[in-house]
Amino acid sequence: MARGGGGGAGGAGKTTVVVLDNGAGFCKAGFGGETDPSVVVPNCMARPRSAKKWVVGDQISEVQDIQGISIRRPMDRGYLINPDTEKEIWERVFKTHLKIRPSECSLLLVEPLFNLPSIQKSTDEIVFEEFGFQSLFVANAPALSHNYQVDCAPDSLIAKSNCSLVVDAGFSFTHAVPVFDGFVVNHAARRMNLGGKALTNYLKELVSYRAWNMMDETYIMEDVKEKLCLCSLDTAADLDVARSRGRSNYFLCDYILPDGIKHKRGFVKNPQAASAYMHKRKKVEPVDMEEDDDEEIAEKEETRSATKAGLPAKEDHQILTLTNERFLVPEMLFHPADLGMNEAGLAECIVRAVKACHPTLHPVMYSNVLLTGGSTLFNGFKERLENELRPLVPDEFEVNVQSVDDPLLAAWKGGSMLAASQDFHTAAITKREYEESGSSRCRRRFMF
Template sequence: MTRLSISSGGGGYPSRPVVLDNGAGWCKAGFAGEEDPVAIVPNCVARPHSGKQRCLVADQVLGCEELQRLGIRRPADRGYLISAELQKEIWDRIFRTLLKVRTSDTPLLLIEPPFAVPSIQKLTDELVFEEFGFCSLFVADAASLTHLYLQHRNPETMLSRSRCSLVIDSGFSFTHVSPVVYNFTCNAAVKRIDLGGKLLTNYLKELVSYRTVNMMDEQWIMEDVKEKLCYCSLDVASDMEIARKAGAENYIQCNYILPDGVHYKKGVVKNPEIVPLAYKHLSTPKKQSDVYSPVLKEEKLPATGTQELTLTNERFLVPEMLFHPADLGMNQAGLAECIVRSVNACHSDLHPLLYSSIILTGGTTKLPGFRERLELELRPHVPAEYGLKIYAVDDPIIAPWRGGSLFAVSENLESCSVTKSEYEELGSLRCRRRFFNC
């Protein structure tokens, strides 16, 4: 673990601040000033179907060997907290066991989605101050922290000089398009699409269950299939033609071996060398090791006893929802249209700056071809005299956390935070006003 190179004011805290990005799909938690979080764990509690094991919490889910029909319960629905008891159990595992912090001496920087209603904010504050007893709290949004991180990593770019960017955060529950102006998120111009990684996985489950094997109860396995095999097509019509072909000409078709608990504890791609062929034309193709769990060369695939999923056009039809949700009967704008609406909600002088500084973050943006496809969709909507530049950060899942880590070691954290005594005196609603942006 390395420390971020940034000057800090030190503050008056007895312990280093904890930074928590409490995503609906994954929790990222660690200490201020570090390059990477200590823990990246599922924000869920799971129970194996056999019932032989007790409930698995957070990081324990990653070590589970019984993935078939794994029962998953999440504390968040559509990105917002709905079960404080479940969230408390997961946070307790993170703070007590993984981070091992004494919360009474520790400030917390919490990253949460925008536009949470006051009742949800109150629920979160009760967890932070009453259940865990943190000494102070600062609440931030992912967009401004992602901007801060990329500005820190690229100090000579237009993004850093103008202090403006357009952050596209496509995560587990939804996709936000957020203009960041002078390092603050402009809430009045934020646009949201109710499409994220969970809905893509659900659509993949429906397609696969209709065509091959019933996978409607296999949320965890199908998320793995999506991450390893799906991609954003740059020419849907051409890929559809290829997917219809038989034999070796159909390089889009891939087979995924389902875990059986005997030969395979986790699912693997049977023909991994074929996976990158579908997006070999991309300017930044994914490494082969990033898209599948490799089968060792000396390991022989069992001739019988394994069950496989065969995917063809599902690989690119599922991410297609992000760009054309109306084609599937959803009353939602596509991502390119959503971006234009967000930019148009800002002052016209900012338009060229925002279009030239688009940042991608969130796990869904890791799909191969996402950046190239977005540029292809967006270019016709952008005036010809404007430049269009899209930044893909190193690891979009933890980019907001890294921005929070930078901010948490600055001298601004202490002055912006709400202390436990202020919360007890003023209550959640009045304290929350301190975190409101323009």
């Protein structure tokens, strides 16, 4: 697709606009006016145990042995803490993937809400002084995701009211953000310091106490979480099921760990078993699955016992078996207090955000709860959130939870639309304005 609108290479007299959604988990980059980003790379650097050199996130796919791989991230709790590392990642994105000269382009940057002035200053220095972009526009993910959904569904209630409650559950945090007339209601936004990173760390702890020590295997456990974790609609009943043995335990699933020789990457041993719970939830017969007989169950128990005792197992690969961990990990988002955390659950966070708005907006906010961010991709997330919200919302209000068209890329796509509009060119900070007025004064233009 040719670059259109404000980002078009063929747009007469217009500068190419680079759209960069700099998430803590993934860095999404492309050109304004296009429908999809040109590149999506992990926003991190990594170093294998056997190497001394750090590689940029997308090069991890080329690493042969990912066991014990070290991860260095420029972002912590959603905010930039290591500008030097971020600069290296951006440099690879701009020069290797996008193949641009920043001095000939403008930049639309997606930043988290309530970014600290010191971090904004560091970001501006990278943008204008290190890379030399011609101009900069800063936007936030909730507003972009809302506007993207409005564009995708012009006949929906969200589009007609131009109002929604955006739940942005990302890598480092979760925000419940009211959006009115396309703009964030700042004073009503609420934050949970829980996201995909915290869920991965919790999964590492759960499996390390019971089976293999996976505390240093962040990269592997993120893959396990994404492939096997799901949201329970009845935690107490599912815990009873997870304690059972054989076919009746439809949560039981094996993940083959990489060994660096035969298996370079981990994988789910039986994908059909991994989806058994979803079939059960939909009340349909599951696809054909191998039913464990007593001999197979005994063999698995022997393998697990040998693992705990530090003895070699019969099988020639390492198996990580998951049961209740699959639904207990996402449970953290809904009831963090059960784990001793001083955090409100997601449903309570949403209610607090809505109550901070004008009462006339309450009904439409509850009717337009919009999910975005990678942590909303767990199977059953939408249904579970609706179940949690309903008892907390007045009976006269309708509760409707929906997901954006593409939770991972919605903010980038909304940014691409904005970059192709005239609003970008009229509101962007130019390099000359930055040099004359400084970061703090220029940033007042983006008070969101």
